[in-house]
Amino acid sequence: MKATTLLTTSLLFYLAEAQQLVSNWPNSIGEWPNQYSPHIHRPLPINVSQTEFETKMKEYQRVTRGTEQQREYQPIVPTETHHEPDGGVTLKFSSPHFKVAEGITLKLLISNATLHVAIFQTLANGHKVVVKSSFIPRAPIWVDAYLQPSTEINVRISCGHYCKVQYPTANVQYTIGHGSRDLGINSEGNLMCSGNAQPHDACCMTKFKVKFEELEQEGLEPIFAPLFYDASYCGNFYCDTHPPHYYTMIKNHLLYNPADPPESECTPSAYQPLRVLTVHPDNSDILVVQVWEKAVAKTCGCV
Known part of the structure; x- marks a missing residue:
């Protein structure tokens, strides 16, 4: 299986798990549980007000201040309105x-x-x-739409x-x-794969x-911050250095799997957490701020 296929599968699988709320609510910063569920069946549609959005965005700014996830946030009201x-x-x-916008989320109350x-x-x-097209109830409800950044929004x-x-x-x-900063990319001096990387590299x-907007279109819960997920991964290419116990690992592998010669694997050796702002299930x-503890590969190493 190619690395890109593995990435897509593992990413969606991880996101499905990570979007389960941590068990110690209302202290919503902590480990995520072990159950996997790609969809949360809600009795009611998402109905997050602008006030709630601003309040939780300020909390998200506070917990990400000084990290690579740090972003500025500003609510903008219309300069012109026409009926x-x-x-x-x-x-x-x-x-x-x-x-300088990475993304713009439009919120409005419709009745x-x-x-x-x-x-x-x-x-x-x-x-x-078309940035939004959906069926909604007649009762007042908050509607969200992701806008394309531009110097002027109409x-x-x-x-x-x-x-x-x-x-x-x-x-x-x-x-x-x-x-635009990439979360964790090359921050530890990692060797970056070239566009034409080969198996012997x-x-x-x-x-x-x-x-995240694209993942939401696949049925996953919306993530309001950050707007992008750094899913950078370690290429499964040749490793010319091995840990001290590598010889023992190889010997045991050949002892029990003589017809399956082992391959060196380039895998994450350290991770960093990702803080997300999402809807309470x-x-x-x-909204609630969660921490996905092992979401971003920080360094790569040979095993």
């Missing part, structure tokens, strides 16, 4: 933070919708894209003639002075980044 004859609402957002809501974003080239909400849109906010996550780390109205 159209067909019941649609157009919004315009402007902020200097958009230029009296005709069961379906669609949110469109007009890009800088004039092209319109969106249109379509939810019926009698629909009411309240408290629209563009929540921006960005960095200051460092650009030395043990190295392969850079790989996953967008038992309460769709609140």
Whole structure:
């Protein structure tokens, strides 16, 4: 099996496990349990308010301050709002933070919708894209949409003639002075794999980044922060150095598996945790900060 296939399988498997809430709630920073479940069946849709989002984003900023996950956060309100004859609402957002944004999450409260809501974003080239399309109840509910970063944000909400849109906010996550930083990439002086790495190459780390929004589209619980996951992995390439007990390991392996010669494996030798902001599995109205203890490969070594 190729490394990329292994990565995809293990990543989704790990994310399925990690999204189970730690057992010591409300002290939600701790080990994740051992049960695996890729989906959480909620009795109600996710309904996180803007106030709850801002409160928990501040908590997330506090626990990630001084780490490689540190990001700045700013809620932006519309500079212009227009109500159209067909019941649609157009919004315009402007902020200097958009230029350095890693991602923008639009939140708004919708009521009296005709069961379906669609949110469109007009890009800088004039092209319109659908950033949200879903069925929602008529009762007031908070709706989220991931917007594409741009110097100016223009969106249109379509939810019926009698629909009411309240408290629209563009929540921006960005960095200051460092650009987009990769979590743990080469921070320990790891040899980075080249784009044309071969099986005989030395043990190295392969850079790989996953967008949580894409995993959410596959049915996993939404992760509001961070926006990206550093899934960089150690390439399964040739290792020319081995631990002191390697000879004993090889001898025992050949003794019990004579037809299966062992191969040197380049695997993670150290990990670093990943802090995530996600939805509480038992309460769709609140967010919780979790720690995934062994989420990011920090160093690679031969075994």
